[in-house]
Amino acid sequence: MTDVSIDDLIDGLADDLKPIRPRRLLRGGAWTAAAWLIGGGTLLWLLGMRHDLAHGASMAPMPMFAFWLIVALGLAATWSALRMGLPGVGRDYSGWRWAGLAALALPLTALVVGLGDTHAAMHGMDPHGGMRCTLDGLVAGLGVGAALFAWLKGGAPTSLERAGWVVGVAAGAAGAAVLALHCSSDNMVHIALWHGLVVILSAIAGRLILPPLPRW
Amino acid sequence: MSLDEPSLARLMAASQRGDRAAYRALLGDCRTWLARYFARRIAPHQVDDLIQETLVSMHRKLATWDSDRAFLPWLAAIARYRWIDMLRRQRDEAELGDNDAAVGAEDEAVHARLSLDHLLALLPPKQAQAITLVKIEGASIAEASRICGQSESLVKVNIHRGLKKLSQYIESE
Numbered sequence: 001m002t003d004v005s006i007d008d009l010i011d012g013l014a015d016d017l018k019p020i021r022p023r024r025l026l027r028g029g030a031w032t033a034a035a036w037l038i039g040g041g042t043l044l045w046l047l048g049m050r051h052d053l054a055h056g057a058s059m060a061p062m063p064m065f066a067f068w069l070i071v072a073l074g075l076a077a078t079w080s081a082l083r084m085g086l087p088g089v090g091r092d093y094s095g096w097r098w099a100g101l102a103a104l105a106l107p108l109t110a111l112v113v114g115l116g117d118t119h120a121a122m123h124g125m126d127p128h129g130g131m132r133c134t135l136d137g138l139v140a141g142l143g144v145g146a147a148l149f150a151w152l153k154g155g156a157p158t159s160l161e162r163a164g165w166v167v168g169v170a171a172g173a174a175g176a177a178v179l180a181l182h183c184s185s186d187n188m189v190h191i192a193l194w195h196g197l198v199v200i201l202s203a204i205a206g207r208l209i210l211p212p213l214p215r216w
Numbered sequence: 217m218s219l220d221e222p223s224l225a226r227l228m229a230a231s232q233r234g235d236r237a238a239y240r241a242l243l244g245d246c247r248t249w250l251a252r253y254f255a256r257r258i259a260p261h262q263v264d265d266l267i268q269e270t271l272v273s274m275h276r277k278l279a280t281w282d283s284d285r286a287f288l289p290w291l292a293a294i295a296r297y298r299w300i301d302m303l304r305r306q307r308d309e310a311e312l313g314d315n316d317a318a319v320g321a322e323d324e325a326v327h328a329r330l331s332l333d334h335l336l337a338l339l340p341p342k343q344a345q346a347i348t349l350v351k352i353e354g355a356s357i358a359e360a361s362r363i364c365g366q367s368e369s370l371v372k373v374n375i376h377r378g379l380k381k382l383s384q385y386i387e388s389e
Contacts, residue, residue, distance in 0.1 A: 009268055010243040013275045019234030020279045086280050087293030156277040158297040216273065 023155060028082045032147040032170075039143030040178035043136060050184040060186045062113075066106055066195070067180040073099040073199070074144075074173030081148045081166045085155025096166055103199075110192030124189025133183050133190075137198030141175025145202070149210065160211040168206020172199035219245055225287040232278060243271060246291060253295050258302065259352065270298045303383050306351055335382055343378030346371045351379075 052059055059067065076099035084093055114121030124130075148167045157163040176198040185191065224245060230238035250267045258266060273294050281290045336344040342364065349360040350371070361368045 006247060006264060006268060006271075009271060010240060010247065013243060013271060014236045014240040016275070017231065017234060017236050017239045020232055022232055022282055023279045024282065086282055086285075086290075087277075087297070088285060088289040089292040089296060090289055091293075154279075156273075156280040156294065156297070158293050158300075216276065 023086065023151075025079075025082050025086065028085065028147075028151045029078070031151070032078055032082070032144055035143035035147035036174050036178075039140050039174070040181070043140045043178055044182055047136065047182050049181055052184075053181060062109070062188050063180060063186050063191060065109075066188070066191045067177060069103050069106055070173050070176045070180060070195070070199070073103045074170055074177055075099075077166050077170035077173060078144070078148065081163065081170050082151060084157045084159070084163045084166065085152050087156045087158045093162070093166070096169060100169065106188075106196060107192045110188045113188045120187055121189045124185075124187040124191075125193060126190075129185075130190060130194035133179055133185075133194045134197045134201070136182065137172070137175040137179040137195060138202060139175070140178035141171035141173075141198065141202055144174035145171030145206065149213070152210075153213065156216060160215060161207065164207040164210035165203055166206070167210055168203035169199060171206065172202025175202065219249055221286055221288055224291075225283070228281055228287050229283050232281070232283070243274075246271065246274065249288070249291065250295055253292065254299065257299055262302070266295075266298055266302060269302075270295050273298055300383050303379055306379055335385055338385055339378050339381055342366065343374045343381070346374035347378045347382075350375055 048054065050059070050063075058064070073096070077096040080093045080096040083091065110124070114124070145167060148170055152163055152167065176195045179195050179198060180191070183191075183195070224242065227238045227242035227245070231242050247267055250270055251263060254263045254266050274291065277294065281287065336348065339347070345364055346360055346366070349355040349363060350357060355363065357368050357371055360366075360371045364371060366374070
């Protein structure tokens, strides 16, 4: 390739230039929030809120703790995924990892609770109802997953495998957060296992499905 | 020609508004910057191709630069992505048994290897040797096999694994 052909390329690109609207993180965040509200709202409208919230009461402390932990993970992962769409060497995308580490408090709490009450632990691990919860959570996170995928497709993610993990975690946490507002179980083993499985399965799906798609 | 960050950011902001003269100047500056960037990373005969690929990618992704942020890290991220993509393609070619043209022993080639040498030092010696012989010095798989004392298929495997690791090192940079 010669200098002349690079000059020709530069002329061609310059002639092709049209005004463009820069992509803004806040706009991407707004679309993702809208996707979460629509997906979550639809699920809650179809399946209903958990019984205490439906009666205007507050959630029990432990499920509320789990809910906010998952919300924090979802927000951190969503923010990281949005930032991955706007490249820059030296930018830090690791916020979601810290939130993920904090979310390990969930299975640890479940372990402690389960060791103290094996009957409750066995009940919490019962796949009847548990698997349905996981499925509902996966469906509820699809909107967020699609919104983040669309954002990355139009953006310029430079590490596609990492983006796949992060989008999967964000979608899974979004779905698990909706699930926490629907599922009436206060059993921490159930929440850690079946609701946590939503995040894990979604992360794996994101890692497997996403990387080849937004390649640019 | 102005390769300082504020000037480049101003040109880029004007380019996003559709100013073709500013964009032409920006692309010229980016070409100079990219030539320096890639000169320390790939063989000289591949630099122009990679500059062109990067300029086209930059053109397609103009909207992903946020004027609140610095310009050069954005350009560097795109350049690095294209560089990794080229390494991946070389890895795939290695699987098929293709070879690159030999690189001359001029000054430029020595400079181009500076940062590669640093990366190659992170690899197991057999992988680094196979990559150096075939992908940098232009030896055929058969010649590399004789020099390394490894079977031809093992040379290919070492190139494949080594280039994969190099991509991972660069991505985690």
